[in-house]
Amino acid sequence: MRIVSLILPAFVVLALFVAAPNFDLWWVYLLLLGGTEGLMFLLHSIFKKNTDKEYVSGYVTCVEHYNEWVEEVRRTRYERDSKGNSHAITYYEYVTHPEHWQECYNSGHIKAISREYFYFMCQRFGTDLEFFQTYHTNCVSGGGGQRCHWNGNEWDTTTATFKQGYYNPILNSNSIFKFRDISKEEVQKYELFEYPPIVDGEQNVVCFQPDIRHQYECKAQAPQDDIQVLFQHVNAFWGKEKEIHVFVLVFDAKKYGVETAEIQRSHWHGGNKNELIVCIGVDERTVKWSEAFSWMDDPTLHVVIQGYFLQNTSYDLIKFAHWLPGQLDKWKRREVKEFEYLGTNLSKKSKIWLFITSIALSAICIYVALKWL
Numbered sequence: 001m002r003i004v005s006l007i008l009p010a011f012v013v014l015a016l017f018v019a020a021p022n023f024d025l026w027w028v029y030l031l032l033l034g035g036t037e038g039l040m041f042l043l044h045s046i047f048k049k050n051t052d053k054e055y056v057s058g059y060v061t062c063v064e065h066y067n068e069w070v071e072e073v074r075r076t077r078y079e080r081d082s083k084g085n086s087h088a089i090t091y092y093e094y095v096t097h098p099e100h101w102q103e104c105y106n107s108g109h110i111k112a113i114s115r116e117y118f119y120f121m122c123q124r125f126g127t128d129l130e131f132f133q134t135y136h137t138n139c140v141s142g143g144g145g146q147r148c149h150w151n152g153n154e155w156d157t158t159t160a161t162f163k164q165g166y167y168n169p170i171l172n173s174n175s176i177f178k179f180r181d182i183s184k185e186e187v188q189k190y191e192l193f194e195y196p197p198i199v200d201g202e203q204n205v206v207c208f209q210p211d212i213r214h215q216y217e218c219k220a221q222a223p224q225d226d227i228q229v230l231f232q233h234v235n236a237f238w239g240k241e242k243e244i245h246v247f248v249l250v251f252d253a254k255k256y257g258v259e260t261a262e263i264q265r266s267h268w269h270g271g272n273k274n275e276l277i278v279c280i281g282v283d284e285r286t287v288k289w290s291e292a293f294s295w296m297d298d299p300t301l302h303v304v305i306q307g308y309f310l311q312n313t314s315y316d317l318i319k320f321a322h323w324l325p326g327q328l329d330k331w332k333r334r335e336v337k338e339f340e341y342l343g344t345n346l347s348k349k350s351k352i353w354l355f356i357t358s359i360a361l362s363a364i365c366i367y368v369a370l371k372w373l
Contacts, residue, residue, distance in 0.1 A: 005358040006041065009036035009040060013029055014033075016029070016365065017029045020369070032365050040354070040358060054165075055162070055274075056239055056240075057236040058160060058236055059150075059159045059233075060103045060104065060150060060157045060158050060159075061157075062148060062150060063103045064146070065115075065118055066099060066100050071138050071139060073094070073138065075092065101113045101114060103121065106240055121148065126151055131146055131147075160201040161198050161203040161232070180266050181266075182266050191209045191211075192264050202232060205228070205245075206228055206247075206248045209251055216282060231317075231321055234321060237325075243274050244275075246276050247271075247277045247278070248320075250282055251279060251280065251281045252281070252282070253283040264279060265277070273295050273334060278290070278291075279292070287314070290309035296332060296334055301330040
């Protein structure tokens with residue numbers, strides 16, 4: 001269907017030219033051919049990107065304040081004199097760029113913050129303000145700013161999670177790496193997890209099934225004892241170096257066995273390229289089963305995690321959060337380029353839209369030919 005969709009408008013234009021050749025208007029046929037095929041290939045290039053979304057985390061390394069500055073902008077307007085001749089008149093406008101504050105993450109991301117939050121973070125860092133100069137094109141006044149660096153203490157900074165796109169060649173492929181589609185009925189039957197949303201800049205990466213959330217999701221007063229915060233720190237402080245993002249999914253072992261982890265894996269289509277997903281089944285605060293999955297072709301880390309929960313059957317994710325970073329030397333994110341041989345594959349929805357667009361463009365060509373050619 002994809003190939004037919006791509007060549008159909010061109011075939012229609014050529015057929016119209018053969019059926020009713022008008023050599024004086026050859027350029028119209030050429031315009032129709034180039035325009036329709038250009039649109040089709042543009043749409044096809046958009047659909048074939050196979051863009052997926054992944055999560056990356058980081059921590060604040062510094063906060064910055066940029067002073068207000070004024071830019072001199074050269075403008076030109078045209079006026080006519082009494083004889084009707086047009087003359088260019090050059091003049092200048094002065095544009096004021098307001099001050100702003102931002103925080104910078106080790107992941108390379110930047111977020112806007114308020115003035116109050118800037119000074120709050122400076123106080124939290126406990127480091128001196130550093131003044132810096134800035135270069136702005138056509139700046140006539142103002143500029144420069146102040147920066148406050150993180151002091152290096154893990155608990156004196158904040159973390160955040162960001163969503164970004166990446167090329168996923170496994171999407172829409174028919175390879176052995178593709179996972180089966182999980183129906184809505186199965187999602188409800190096994191109470192499978194969806195990816196947690198990012199709320200106020202951060203994401204809960206430890207997820208609990210509804211019936212056991214109140215029992216196992218314990219909020220602590222100190223961040224060092226909060227399960228969510230601990231794993232957010234794992235992602236933030238190890239995410240960039242190891243190219244990893246960890247999720248922990250806690251299942252009710254009274255209702256679901258270890259096979260549920262494989263169903264969850266299919267539901268998330270194996271996870272994203274940087275994800276390590278750890279699934280555990282708990283009952284009466286005891287870990288009954290565990291399973292881990294990722295894109296890695298070396299299962300060593302998965303086996304080590306399973307071995308950890310075989311030896312540590314008492315439910316204690318705080319202990320696990322402290323143990324896991326020491327095992328990340330066994331983690332190696334698999335490169336997307338390893339799957340490029342799968343080629344270009346479009347989803348069923350993309351193929352349908354490509355075909356509909358092809359039919360519409362072909363109909364437009366026929367209309368133009370019958371009316372004007």
